[in-house]
Amino acid sequence: MNDLDLWTIDYGLLTKFGKNILKDNSIIPIYEHEIYIFIASNNANINEKLLQDIFGKPTKNLLVDSQSFNFELLHQDIKYQLFSQGKKSLQNKDSKNNEESYISIFLETLFLSAIALQSSDIHIESLKNSFVIRYRIDGILVQFFRFDIDLFPIISSSLKLFSKLDISQKRIPQNGRFSKKLIEKNFDFRISILPTITGESIVIRILDNQKAFLGLQHIGFCDDVYQSIKKNINFSQGMILITGSTGSGKTTTMYSIINELDKKKKKIITIEDPIEYNIEGIMQVPINEDIGLNYEMVLKNVLRQDPDIIMIGEIRDEYALRIAIQAALTGHLVIATLHTNDASKTINRLLDLGAKPYLIASVLRLIVSQKLIRVLCQDCKEQVIYENKMIYKNVGCVKCNLSGYRGRTIITEYFEFDDVIAKIIKEQQDISQIALHTKYEKINENAFKKVLDGTTSMDEYNLHAI
Numbered sequence: 001m002n003d004l005d006l007w008t009i010d011y012g013l014l015t016k017f018g019k020n021i022l023k024d025n026s027i028i029p030i031y032e033h034e035i036y037i038f039i040a041s042n043n044a045n046i047n048e049k050l051l052q053d054i055f056g057k058p059t060k061n062l063l064v065d066s067q068s069f070n071f072e073l074l075h076q077d078i079k080y081q082l083f084s085q086g087k088k089s090l091q092n093k094d095s096k097n098n099e100e101s102y103i104s105i106f107l108e109t110l111f112l113s114a115i116a117l118q119s120s121d122i123h124i125e126s127l128k129n130s131f132v133i134r135y136r137i138d139g140i141l142v143q144f145f146r147f148d149i150d151l152f153p154i155i156s157s158s159l160k161l162f163s164k165l166d167i168s169q170k171r172i173p174q175n176g177r178f179s180k181k182l183i184e185k186n187f188d189f190r191i192s193i194l195p196t197i198t199g200e201s202i203v204i205r206i207l208d209n210q211k212a213f214l215g216l217q218h219i220g221f222c223d224d225v226y227q228s229i230k231k232n233i234n235f236s237q238g239m240i241l242i243t244g245s246t247g248s249g250k251t252t253t254m255y256s257i258i259n260e261l262d263k264k265k266k267k268i269i270t271i272e273d274p275i276e277y278n279i280e281g282i283m284q285v286p287i288n289e290d291i292g293l294n295y296e297m298v299l300k301n302v303l304r305q306d307p308d309i310i311m312i313g314e315i316r317d318e319y320a321l322r323i324a325i326q327a328a329l330t331g332h333l334v335i336a337t338l339h340t341n342d343a344s345k346t347i348n349r350l351l352d353l354g355a356k357p358y359l360i361a362s363v364l365r366l367i368v369s370q371k372l373i374r375v376l377c378q379d380c381k382e383q384v385i386y387e388n389k390m391i392y393k394n395v396g397c398v399k400c401n402l403s404g405y406r407g408r409t410i411i412t413e414y415f416e417f418d419d420v421i422a423k424i425i426k427e428q429q430d431i432s433q434i435a436l437h438t439k440y441e442k443i444n445e446n447a448f449k450k451v452l453d454g455t456t457s458m459d460e461y462n463l464h465a466i
Helices: 012-017 019-024 048-055 066-074 076-091 096-116 149-162 209-213 223-232 250-260 295-305 318-329 343-352 357-363 419-426 431-437 443-452 458-464
Strands: 028-032 037-041 059-063 119-126 130-137 140-148 174-182 185-196 199-208 238-243 268-272 283-286 309-312 333-338 364-376 382-386 389-393 405-416
Touching: 012 019, 012 028, 012 076, 019 076, 028 066, 037 048, 037 066, 048 059, 066 076, 076 096, 076 140, 076 149, 096 119, 096 149, 096 174, 096 185, 096 199, 119 149, 130 149, 140 149, 149 174, 149 185, 149 199, 185 209, 199 209, 223 238, 223 250, 223 364, 223 405, 238 250, 238 318, 238 343, 250 268, 250 309, 250 333, 250 364, 268 295, 283 295, 295 309, 295 318, 309 318, 318 333, 318 357, 333 343, 343 357, 343 364, 343 405, 343 431, 357 364, 357 419, 364 443, 364 458, 389 443, 389 458, 405 443, 443 458
Parallel strands: 037 059, 238 333, 238 364, 268 283, 268 309, 309 333
Antiparallel strands: 028 037, 119 130, 119 199, 130 140, 174 185, 185 199, 364 405, 382 389
């Protein structure tokens, strides 16, 4: 099978030969040569007479797999819009007002399609002769559109203008943000631009402000974890760690915890890099390494602000950890994130960062380790038998973009600290012994429960198994 994503499709051929005729016969014209039409289909035995009747000239058939072919057909209308607006931008590039109008429509169409597909990020990547647009949907990158490289500089300049960045600078990384009202909602977009050997890579994070106000009970925690977090965030001092890899939902969990706190009676200060959502009633401090405003400087000064609760976007180094432990020991509740794969490895990570075992045992109250796992589409999932158990598999339909999954949920493992666990850490015993003294459920066990209850598939479980 051939890869359809490698080809730049001339969507103008849809109108030339009739969109409905092509769609009804499952034909995607890629480009027109003087003596033939290059097409894509998922049928090796396609009717040659039919093709001759439609195109009036010989064809060459690119055989592609059914999923990528059907994905292309499913989104052909929106891709045609992007193609048309891109063409108009190039045709009118000498007329500034028209160019700005067409590229603005192009970008708005792009944002709306990404939001409709529930994408978290838009990747716009320049290649040698073309550029590609990819969406991250439920944690998976999916190529959506490919177009002539001549349009890329216009897109790059427009996005830099939106974000108040330097449009003349293409040799150093730039970061910014902008806001837009779309479908009667306000969306924030965070942009990162990185120079590459073929031009620039642009990544736009879509920040849906509603996620900042998501209740802790609505993000997928099982009842044990939810109750444990609720209990421990009400203590006046100590440390709570939310751990996981990049993209595991730690920031969403942090903001959900903020929504559970009494913001009127407590002084809450967050230290973030960057600040994703602005929340009224708390003090949010952005890290800015360019001017020396790093975690070390901010943490040192935050303690002079008489906070009740300090939230740290990420503990990155020994100094940040030392200040965080000091704060937790002196009458503050510290809630922070840390990059580790599971709860037990968190202790080792803290030791690697230079924390003394007796201090870890004294300040830690709770460790929650989390990952995000895709949820089966409720409209198309099918039952199968696995080791004499009834489970579900992904199938794919229009509502889930043919993937078989729609949305993600959290899988977790956690443990609360008590005298037994504190003694294990102080005496530097084998950390794995902690599991024997708690109702500790490993993250794989939590994930497998979600297979058995029909939330996710065995394939998704295997993908995330540690």
